[in-house]
Amino acid sequence: MIWQNFTLALGRYFDFNSRSRRAEFWGFMLISTLISAAASAWDNFLFDVEVIEKVVEVVFFVPTIAVGARRLHDTGRSGWWQLIIFTGIGIIPLLIWFCQDSDTQPNKWGSSPKYGVTNEEQDTPTYHDDQIV
Secondary structure, three states, X not given: OHHHHHHHHHHOOOOOOOOOOHHHHHHHHHHHHHHHHHHHHHHXXXXXXOHHHHHHHHHHHHHHHHHHHHHHXXXXXXXXXXXXXXXXOOHHHHHHHHXXXXXXXXXXXXXXXXXXXXXXXXXXXXXXXXXXX
């Protein structure tokens, strides 16, 4: 499951316009951190410089920003809020927001990947060719 969430996030490499659930975000963060740690260990074992680790950082840079933006979108916030990390204490609200549950309602970035159809939409009958579906 964690691997599937990692590959899902990685497959949406340049998607900055939709929403991601907590499982996708944290699965990606866990696997990418483990890969980075392994790359760092290999660098320490094989080289005097951080060659492999820097390559891994470059490869994961854009997907990390993208999945962070999508996670913030899922909580109803702009992906630009990631910039508060540069304030020094910005990591605290980011961690809180990344841990928040999905908005149940659709927002400007789409419908909820967790809840899908909202309760209001479910209770409203849909008509197709004079038949209630």
